[in-house]
Amino acid sequence: MKFWQKICLFSILTFIIIFNAASIMVIERNHSKMLQQEITNTLSANMSINSSVNAVVPILRIYDSIDYEKTVLTNIANQFVRRNSDQGSYLEIADDKDKTVFSNLDFAMPSEREERNKLAPGEIKYILRDIGERTLLFTANVTDINHKSYVFSYIKDVTPLYAERMDQYTFFVQMDVVACLIYIIVMFFISKGLTKPIETMVRSAKEIAQGDFSERVHLKSRDEIGVLATNFNEMAAVVEDKIIELERNNGEKQRFINNITHELKTPLTSIIGYANYMRSTKYDEATFLEGLNVIYSEGKRLESLATKLMDLILLKDHQFQMKKGNLKDVVTELEPSLKQIVASKGIQLEMDCQDCRLPLEKDLIKIVIFNLIDNAVKASSEEGKVMIRTLDQRGSCILEVADEGSGISQEHIDKIFEPFYMADKARTRNNNGAGLGLSICRSIADIHHAEIEVDSEVGVGTTIRIVFPPCREGSEDAP
Amino acid sequence: MKKRILIVEDDIHISNIIKMNLTLVGYETEQVYDGMEALDRIKGGKFDLILLDVMIPRMDGFELMEKIRPMQIPVIFLTAKNAVFDKVIGLKLGADDYMVKPFEAIELLARMETVLRRYGKEETIMSFQDINVYIDKREVTVREEVVELTPKEYELLLVLLKNKNIALSREQFIEKVWGGDFYGETRTVDMHIKSLRKKLNLQDHIKTIYKIGYRLED
Structure with a gap:
């Protein structure tokens, strides 16, 4: 069952029960009050007969004649009947032998009359009895006259009270039907209206479940459902961001794998192709x-690719211990091997190093310097010049490698840090490059929380600057 | 007439090795190294088949494929990508086949031949020295005289002719002549080679290559 149906059904049931119960109680209370009133009236009427009879009792004692008694009693009864001449009042006087002295009944007196049993003098008893279609109130009292007891029965027809009650019930049923109908209609719209935002949210949740993570709930209410919707939207936004991030990561990974595959298969194709050609x-x-040369150089390329891939993987998964060091010392240490690299192409190496103390991982910094110098040399023509500088700029250390080579065009600059990206494929391949050098540099820079800046102009040269974050004074004194 | 093949491949070594293999079996080749250059050459010249690398500079293989599709030239993609998705893209774009690097030369030659046959560009007569093979008639002549060959001998001769100057192993002969489900011994190949040499006077031309197999040499 749906929520709005539940709201509707339960509130209608509650309403019907309470409304009916209350109405029935009102009607019944009304009825019993009126009945009580009638009983009181009837009893007092009976009492009034009783008192009129008691008034004449002394006189009757003097005469002590049954006939006279009967005549007097009949007279009193007639007087009384005349006084209470309204419809439905009856009087009966009977003596102790159950002989009727007076009666104006228009119906047969029931044989069993328990209200008359064990009546003490002066006591009045009453009972309600259904005779035919009428409901009658019987009252009885007894009076001793000259050692004889006379029973005075005053009977009042109370059928109109019951008819009145029936009438009220009839009216109530009609009103009940109308009220319930109106209530049902109103409740239907109210419960529908109240649960509409929930349905909206259910729809949105379904949309999201089906993969449309950009779906949001549009609700403006400020109640709990509005709050729920706001939270729901926040949740959806977080999920969407996560999904996008996952997809991006996945895409990056896929590209990386595709590139590795490509970079592995290309040299393999040449090696296998030449080897097979030569043997067959x-x-x-x-x-x-020629074939052997290709096999050798492509083999070398695979070797360099393997080394660089290992570096990249190592950088990704490793925790490095930073130690306080001087950039200048690292460069000085590398000087002989760097000179060798540049000399092979007849290039001049210029060094301009200031003391730069900062926490670093020496071996990683060496890899960076090698890669940057390697790139610079590859970009330079013979007789060119490559500069390496370290400087301390207001506490933040900078490692800079500059060349006067071919430069990088603007379209490539944003992408050169992507793994396997090669601005000039043919040149990179001829130099056994795999397009991983700058990726490795960036990973190492990230480990040092350093930024890499690139200044390059085609035909003028390239300057790559690694800017380390300024180190705190406190750590300056650390051993 | 020699078939003209355009090799679009940015890796110069791979391009060269393909060219060398194709030249061996008698194709005429032209090499280009990027997409734009390839488009220019295709518009300019008449080629019987294009070998197209997917990852090439300036315009990738798929893009180029879309541009040259209306020209109805057979295309075989060469790529390092193994992904099924890429294969589907390539074939949907109208490529005729797909070679994943690294590949064997004879595999490439076989596929090229299949594609050329589909385009009705295959040879009807193959010749070697004084031997002529009339493929539609399934007839072999030596100096204009018909020589009777068994079906397997005939198939073996065709494989040798199509892979002229390339050594094939006994296993490769079995796969191409007897089919992949042949479980006989490699000796069978030796027997058939022996009888071909005898029937067609090819003792000097079908060379036994140590540790590999046989090669038909000019």
């Missing part, structure tokens, strides 16, 4: 040498 064709020295 007739020996020819020139082709043979």
Whole structure:
């Protein structure tokens, strides 16, 4: 059953029960009050007969004649009947032998009359009895006259009271039907209206469940459902962000794998192709040498790719211990091997190093310097110049490598840090490059919380600057 | 007439090795190294088949494929990507086949041949020295004289001719002539080679290559 149906049904049931119970109680109370009133009236009427009879009792004692008694009693009765001449009042006087002295009854007196049993003098008893279609109130009292007891029965027809009650019930049933109908209609709209926002949210939740994470609930109410909707939207936003992030990560990973596959398969294709060609064709020295050269250089390329991939993987999964060090010392330590690299291409290396003390991982910084110098050398033409500088700028250390080489065009600059990105594929390949050097540099910079800045102009040269975060004075004194 | 093949491949070594293999079996080749260059050449010249690498600079293989599709030139994609999705894209774009790197030269040659046959560009006569093979008639002549060959000998001869100057292993012969479900011994190949040499006077041209197999040499 739906929520709005539940609200509707339960409130209608409650309403019907309470409304009916209350109405019945009102009617019944009204009825019993009126009945009580009637009984009181009837009893007092009976008492008045009783008192009129008691008034004449002394006289009757003097005469002590049954006939006279009867005549007097009949006279009193007639007087009384005349006084209470309204419809439905009856009087009966009977003596102790149950002989009727006076009666104006228009119905047969029931044989069993328990209100008359064990009546003490002066006591009045009453009972309600259904005779035919009428309801009658019987009252009885007894009076001793000259050692004889006379029973005075005053009977009042109370049928109109019951008819009145029936009438009220009839009216109540009609009113009940109308009230319930109106209530049902009103409740239907109210419960529908109250639960409408819930349905809206259910729809949105379904949309989201089906994968549309951009779906939001549009509710403006300020009640609990409004609060729920706001929280729901916040949740959806968080989920959406997470999903987007996951998708992006996934895409990045997929690209990385695709690139690795490509970079592995390309040299393998050449190696396998040449090796197979050489083993299955007739020996020819020139082709043979060319083939061996390709196999060697492509093998070297695979080797360099493997090394760099290992570096990248290591950088991603490793925790590094930073130690206080001087950038200048690291560069100085590398000087001989750097000179060797540049010398092989006839390039000049300029060094301009200031003391730069900062927490660093020496081996990683060496990898960065090697990669940057390597890139600079590859970009430079022969007789070019490569500069390496370390400087301390207001507490933040900078490592800078500059060349006067071919430069990087603007379209490539944003992408050069992506793994496997090569601005000039042919040149990179010829130098056994895999497009991983700058990715590795960036990973290492990230480990040091450093920023990498690139200044480059085509034909003028490239400057790559690694800006380390300023280190706190306190750590300056640390051992 | 020699078939003209355009090799679109940015890796110069791979491009060269493909060219060398195709030249061996008698194709005429042209090499280009990026998408734009390829488009220019395709518009300019007439090619019987294009070998197209997917990851090439300036315009990738899929983009190029879309541009040249109306020209109805057979295309075989060469790519390092193994993903099924890429294969589907390639084939949907109208490529005729798909080679995943690294590939074997004879595999490439076989697929090229299949594609060319589908386009009705295959040879009807194959010749070697004084031997002529009339493929539609299934007839072999030596110096204009018909020589009777068993069906397997005939198939073996075709494989040798199509992979001229390339050594094939006994296993490769079995796969191509007897089919992949042949479980006989590699000796069977030796027997058939022996009888081909005898029937067609090819003793000097079908060379036994140590540790590999056999090669038909000019």
